[in-house]
Amino acid sequence: MTTMIPYSFSACFYTMTAILQRLFGMLFLAATLCPHLVKAQQDSAFFIDWTGADSNRCSGDLGHFRWEGNTLQLDAPMDGMSFIERSCVLSGDWQVSFQLTLGFNPSSVNYSLFQCQATSSSYLELRIGANQDELALFRVDGRGENLLCVSPAGVLDYSQTEIFIEISYDRFKRYHLRWYASPGSASWGEVISPPDSLVPPIHRLRWVAQYSASRRDKFTWSSIWVVSKPNHALQPWIDWRWTEVFSNPQPLIPGISPPVDFLEGEILGVGPKLMADWTLRVNQRSYPLASLWLPAGQAVVIGPEVLRSQLPPEAILWPLEIDLPGDASIELEHSSGQILGQWTYSQTWHHPKGKAQGGYSLEPSHREQACLPATWHSCTELSGASLGRFPAGDRQPIALNYPSLRALPDSSGRWNLHVEWRHPIDPSTLPSNAEGRWDHVRPGLSIWSPLVPPIPGQLYALCLPRVWSTCAGDRWEIDSLFWGLPRMAQAGELLWTELLADPLPFEPRFIELYNATKEVLDLGALFVGDAPWPMEWRRLGRMGEFILPKEVWAYSEDPRKSAARYSAGDSTKIRPLAENLWAIEEGGYVGLFRSDGLELEHMEGMRHSSALGAQSEGLSWGRSTEGGWFTSGDSASPGRWQPEVSAKSVWGRVQVLQDEWSSIQRPQVAFQFREEGAWQLRERWLHIRGDAWTAWKASGILPAEGTWTSLLEPPPGKDWLWELEWTSPSSGIRRRAFMLKMRE
Numbered sequence: 065m066t067t068m069i070p071y072s073f074s075a076c077f078y079t080m081t082a083i084l085q086r087l088f089g090m091l092f093l094a095a096t097l098c099p100h101l102v103k104a105q106q107d108s109a110f111f112i113d114w115t116g117a118d119s120n121r122c123s124g125d126l127g128h129f130r131w132e133g134n135t136l137q138l139d140a141p142m143d144g145m146s147f148i149e150r151s152c153v154l155s156g157d158w159q160v161s162f163q164l165t166l167g168f169n170p171s172s173v174n175y176s177l178f179q180c181q182a183t184s185s186s187y188l189e190l191r192i193g194a195n196q197d198e199l200a201l202f203r204v205d206g207r208g209e210n211l212l213c214v215s216p217a218g219v220l221d222y223s224q225t226e227i228f229i230e231i232s233y234d235r236f237k238r239y240h241l242r243w244y245a246s247p248g249s250a251s252w253g254e255v256i257s258p259p260d261s262l263v264p265p266i267h268r269l270r271w272v273a274q275y276s277a278s279r280r281d282k283f284t285w286s287s288i289w290v291v292s293k294p295n296h297a298l299q300p301w302i303d304w305r306w307t308e309v310f311s312n313p314q315p316l317i318p319g320i321s322p323p324v325d326f327l328e329g330e331i332l333g334v335g336p337k338l339m340a341d342w343t344l345r346v347n348q349r350s351y352p353l354a355s356l357w358l359p360a361g362q363a364v365v366i367g368p369e370v371l372r373s374q375l376p377p378e379a380i381l382w383p384l385e386i387d388l389p390g391d392a393s394i395e396l397e398h399s400s401g402q403i404l405g406q407w408t409y410s411q412t413w414h415h416p417k418g419k420a421q422g423g424y425s426l427e428p429s430h431r432e433q434a435c436l437p438a439t440w441h442s443c444t445e446l447s448g449a450s451l452g453r454f455p456a457g458d459r460q461p462i463a464l465n466y467p468s469l470r471a472l473p474d475s476s477g478r479w480n481l482h483v484e485w486r487h488p489i490d491p492s493t494l495p496s497n498a499e500g501r502w503d504h505v506r507p508g509l510s511i512w513s514p515l516v517p518p519i520p521g522q523l524y525a526l527c528l529p530r531v532w533s534t535c536a537g538d539r540w541e542i543d544s545l546f547w548g549l550p551r552m553a554q555a556g557e558l559l560w561t562e563l564l565a566d567p568l569p570f571e572p573r574f575i576e577l578y579n580a581t582k583e584v585l586d587l588g589a590l591f592v593g594d595a596p597w598p599m600e601w602r603r604l605g606r607m608g609e610f611i612l613p614k615e616v617w618a619y620s621e622d623p624r625k626s627a628a629r630y631s632a633g634d635s636t637k638i639r640p641l642a643e644n645l646w647a648i649e650e651g652g653y654v655g656l657f658r659s660d661g662l663e664l665e666h667m668e669g670m671r672h673s674s675a676l677g678a679q680s681e682g683l684s685w686g687r688s689t690e691g692g693w694f695t696s697g698d699s700a701s702p703g704r705w706q707p708e709v710s711a712k713s714v715w716g717r718v719q720v721l722q723d724e725w726s727s728i729q730r731p732q733v734a735f736q737f738r739e740e741g742a743w744q745l746r747e748r749w750l751h752i753r754g755d756a757w758t759a760w761k762a763s764g765i766l767p768a769e770g771t772w773t774s775l776l777e778p779p780p781g782k783d784w785l786w787e788l789e790w791t792s793p794s795s796g797i798r799r800r801a802f803m804l805k806m807r808e
Contacts, residue, residue, distance in 0.1 A: 167282035311388035326367030379452025429457030548584030572621035618702035637703030741793030
């Protein structure tokens with residue numbers, strides 16, 4: 065039987081300028097007082113490729129260039145100058161990246177120009193090799209030209225050069241020119257201009273080649289990576305995958321095994337990246353990593369300095385003293401919270417099992433299939449490890465994980481479906497057909513371009529090959545992904561089904577919505593406010609996110625924590641809130657608004673049962689099918705609306721009987737739960753800041769109703785909460801945290 069799975073993690077783009085103008089007119093007073101008003105434009109990131117279809121969007125000397133998929137080759141009939149250009153809107157903070165191959169040593173008659181044009185007479189111009197074998201960025205306008213920044217001379221002084229170039233414009237109105245040239249550079253070079261705001265927003269990109277007769281086919285341009293972020297600092301796309309794990313190396317293979325533990329992986333993305341402020345996490349341990357430039361696509365070994373002498377020339381050492389257990393969960397975490405390379409390995413993958421005793425590393429059969437645990441095995445090399453060299457096995461069918469969908473317009477305004485897969489796809493398994501075209505722009509992102517423009521609100525099914533496999537190597541049969549170009553919701557079409565406004569300390573709040581219509585609705589242009597004429601505004605999600613008919617989505621301040629804390633929810637249906645909510649008081653107003661100010665739904669005056677006293681932490685409000693509201697108890701369910709639950713409150717009552725702790729007094733609670741059976745209780749101290757805690761202390765088996773007096777040792781100070789957790793016979797969790805009066 066065919067299964068059709070409606071995944072809709074992402075988004076679709078709407079031009080918000082006219083809508084927001086009306087919003088600002090309606091909410092002028094709120095706008096002047098609130099610093100968190102909505103952002104007017106969407107962040108945009110995309111590749112410009114050199115396919116035949118792409119040539120239709122360009123102008124200039126088209127016959128002087130040869131189109132070769134992701135590259136553009138100069139193929140001029142004679143010596144002279146050729147140019148090619150296309151539209152591309154850049155505003156706010158932006159970045160353009162590309163690679164240029166020069167099959168010669170540039171000179172005053174053989175060089176390249178890259179122009180970012182605002183108008184025909186106002187533009188930025190990067191001169192590549194036009195003078196002193198250097199890179200020079202100029203601003204050109206009606207008043208002449210002004211040098212913004214220039215590289216050292218000699219950067220391009222080679223018989224042939226491949227150079228990766230980034231030009232960016234930051235929120236301080238400075239231009240950054242960065243480059244990585246081969247064979248000349250051992251690392252990135254960078255120069256920064258003084259503040260300059262005289263160039264208006266860019267509307268076109270132009271490439272120019274000046275050449276003699278012997279150089280008319282010696283220029284090659286790569287795909288162009290464009291990032292435009294009107295309201296945020298730039299953060300170019302990168303990802304990471306692991307390709308080898310060497311742990312528990314004892315006993316070593318005498319004389320040839322690497323002597324210490326190491327990890328091997330690679331950066332996925334465009335060009336080298338400065339990896340600064342990253343930490344390697346191995347289970348509960350954290351290892352800060354040194355700042356280092358890492359090129360994409362090269363083997364990177366994370367391990368001690370003693371390994372440097374054993375690395376092949378093409379590998380890079382990211383020095384770190386590490387101790388790897390036999391089984392572990394590993395990831396790279398940035399100081400900003402970004403996570404790369406979440407991965408779990410196990411010694412059970414060794415075959416035969418005896419190799420798990422040491423001397424052999426684990427690696428996948430092919431680097432592009434590192435996401436498949438089923439393809440990992442013991443290294444087959446005599447040394448027991450392929451240190452600094454990627455696996456050399458054959459590729460097997462590529463595994464896929466749950467896809468995310470986002471409908472976005474391309475540079476010409478045509479709507480495409482961006483299908484974000486967590487892992488790479490074999491392009492041959494997703495062929496283009498009479499309905500549209502697949503483009504696989506990078507690992508983890510493919511774009512489907514339908515030939516017929518979608519109708520707003522209509523539900524579409526994208527056909528896929530019948531058989532896929534999960535990242536665990538299991539077969540997974542689906543044949544369609546549901547999507548649509550969303551329309552704006554009307555009042556009554558999006559129902560508010562759950563709200564957790566007052567969670568336990570240091571846990572996230574969430575909002576849950578249900579699409580009551582038969583159409584695809586927009587979620588990216590919605591906001592949450594604190595009054596019918598709000599003083600507090602928070603954006604709900606990313607621009608263009610949509611919700612399918614009869615679908616439920618939860619928006620959380622921390623989706624991972626919500627999924628872990630509330631197991632009754634649906635972890636695949638929780639998205640991140642774009643902005644954290646304000647402090648919502650019990651009985652207060654919370655409204656859901658469109659960006660034009662239309663209220664779609666609101667909650668007001670909701671109060672918990674008086675029997676709960678002041679202990680409403682962790683209790684959410686849920687909605688019944690009859691429209692009534694009830695208290696969730698301790699088992700909220702973000703992402704999973706349960707309309708069969710009665711409107712009758714199902715809270716679990718916990719009250720403090722003794723709120724002091726001293727050498728002669730112990731804190732005590734009374735509890736009463738509706739579910740009968742034997743409950744397991746444990747307790748601990750939790751610091752009020754949430755950044756420290758003691759180990760859980762198991763406190764025995766209790767009935768569903770009774771009292772409990774703490775058995776904990778004295779807390780290490782006064783700023784601690786008493787936290788208790790009950791586990792029901794059906795594995796439900798009830799947790800409470802109390803601030804106590806600490807006495808000596």
